[in-house]
Amino acid sequence: MTRPLVLADPAPPRRPRIPRLLQQTAFRRYWSAQTVSLFGDQITMLAVPLLAVLAIGAGPVEMGYLTAASLLPHLFFSLPAGAWVDRYPRRRHVMIVADLGRAGLLLAVPLLWWAGALNLPLLCAVAFLIGTLSVHFEVAHSSLFAALVRRPDYVNASSLINGSRAMSYVAGPSVGGVLVQVLTAPVALVADVLTYLTSAVFLTRMRVTEHPVHSGPGLGMVAGVRYVARSAVLRAILLGTTTLNLFTYMFTALFVLYVTTELDVSPGVLGLVVGAGAFGGLLGAAVTGPLSRRIGIGPAVVLGLVVFPAPLILVPLAGGPRPLVLALLITAEFVSALGVMVLDIAAGSVQTAATPERMLAVVSGFRRTVNYGIRPFGALIGGVLGAAIGVRSALWISSIGALLGVFWVVFSPLRTMRSLPET
Template sequence: MEPPATLWRHRDFLKLWSAETVSRFGSEVSNLALPFVAIAVLKVSAFEVALLGAVVFLPFLLFTLPAGVWIDRLARKPILVASDLVRAVALASVPIAYGLDALTMWQLYAVAFVVGIGTVCFDVSYQSYLPSLVGRDQLVDGNSKLELSRAASQTGGPGLAGALIGLLTAPVAVLVDAISFVVSALFLARIRVHEELPPLEDRRALRVELMEGLRYLLADRRIRALATSTVLFNFFGQITFSIYLVYAVRELGLGAGTIGILLAVGNLGGLAGAMLARRISSRLGVGPTIAVGGACSTALILVPLAPQSQPIPFLVASGLVMTFGVVLFNVTGISFQQEITPDRMLGRLNASRRFLVWGVIPLGALVGGALASTVGLRATLFVGAIGISFAVVPILLSPLRSLGPGQSASLSASSAQA
């Protein structure tokens, strides 16, 4: 059966999109609420807040590669549903413990770790699942719509989070995210597409299949450049983001509501990026579009440059440009990677990429926390902002830079291989 001409009429895609949209909005609440629990309720240090950000991404270092092999061997829909339900249970424990006056920082670390495991399994599965739902010629459109949801949640979510924290308290607001994961699981469970599993005889030793994904990533100069660029962005970006809330609250004197609105307005750039990604990619080509997205990371320098008397215009401008670039980079880069990768390799390649690009996030968070404790918050923000400006360099030095309109999959194998 031919897929619908528009994905808005594709029932199974709409279920995936609805699930992702609901859970993204919920996650934006806990992304703000969990650090606020640590800052305002448990009153911990900047390093401990940064450590919380590191713990949630630690599973990407520990479990991503074996998860990719596992996901390539099994049906992906049950993994998506189970990942949502596990995260829902973990997050629901926070308001329960708070109500019993038993909430501790150690519990927050445990919750962050379990949520991270669920996110590893969900994210690797969902990026590998999309090509089995839609045609490969619809991947840019599908990824654009999913990124539109992410951008919309990042725009509306922080404002909602700030309001809920003020109304319910931060620990109780986390319950909203738990409920969102349950709703997401219900949408995913109703997807009816049949998944083709590889024959049992095609399976090899775990170690062999683990290395296959990494070798595939490293052998293709285009995919390798995308991964290297994202590694730089995530490492230096996390140096900044791990202490951003502490900086906003303790040095700039901003409250949860103000920060929520600030993040919401800044994330309008992501909405624009999601809506324009397909048009820009068609006009400029894959390579230049990815390069433009990567170059937008230089706007992070506006965060430490923000004056204490009038910080909001600087923070909003940084957010607008950064989120526009991130979404443009992600939609185009991920669609390109899905387009040129065989289906049997998608899980392992996505896992290998996630291992590298998300695995550096806890390292960046730890470096950010350590630097903040020694040289101060603003100096640490400068380190992150200067470092992230180099994220576009791998793209400019790779064959990607010359991929004009219609050339994404037609680049010769000789120029793509290391």
């Protein structure tokens, strides 16, 4: 007798897979705080300069003062802040206070504007203080990251955080532009205040056992500098990225000028080019984890030091019909953004793994001091070089020179490093 045909129950629909780290409450709140804060940073980067131009009437010189005021804390305070945070037992509290402090300072700007008391010196002072709090937030972040994330998960955790960073680059300026257009620049800053407050709430609700504070000799600013200088891995990454930053900031100082004047690309089209290129950052954040497992974490750093600067050569090379010019610019932005993420995630994971936990903040502070310190020099050299030999020639030198950074790493243990190093 024929058996009746029994139809199997349809398979339940697949649910989107949530990354394992985001299933952990503590990391999910930490990542959420970082994500919200990064989007807020993009709003600030657009709204504050627009406020200076539209409400105060700032010119080129005044805008230079405002930019310098926001960058100087990174140069002057990163190293001492790192040494202090390493001795402070509650790094999470440092980040919370930094978030609340930045929210309060930003809230003061629209209040001063509504009261008719806002001027350039006050805005520069606010930018300087916000930069100082951001320095403390960032160096404390290094220590909290190591306390929260297991060593084997460094790359995956960095990929998630840098994915949020890439997404903020794509969506943040657009949201900021809409807020400024609809609400005006002062009111747009109130939205940024809310992002910092939200970040502080996520950090407050996070539970993490922080590593105990060590005391005694072998700590502090001098010890942090000495440790980096003696570590073949940390020294190679620092020298490679510093060389890269020097030349890429030479390039950055001339990029907008060259594209708008020499290639005749309108500001609106340039914004679309840069925005399209930012999607490369999202792809880079997605592929760095599998890539580093396949080729090794050290070769991934080497690859990032090449893929980041190499596409920039397409910019001085661009010419001919307008579609070809735009295609080359978009390709340069897209692939370069992809390389940035590969480099940031792989190098950041190696640096965290290669640094003793008791020195994470001061070593991070030293790296920021050097890397942020070289940037204004690169921009200055780029401007002088562009005036002396022409913008296009200066772009050729800076784009090719940026590739020199990889040689510091090629001749180091990173070239053959398959997995994260020991301290």
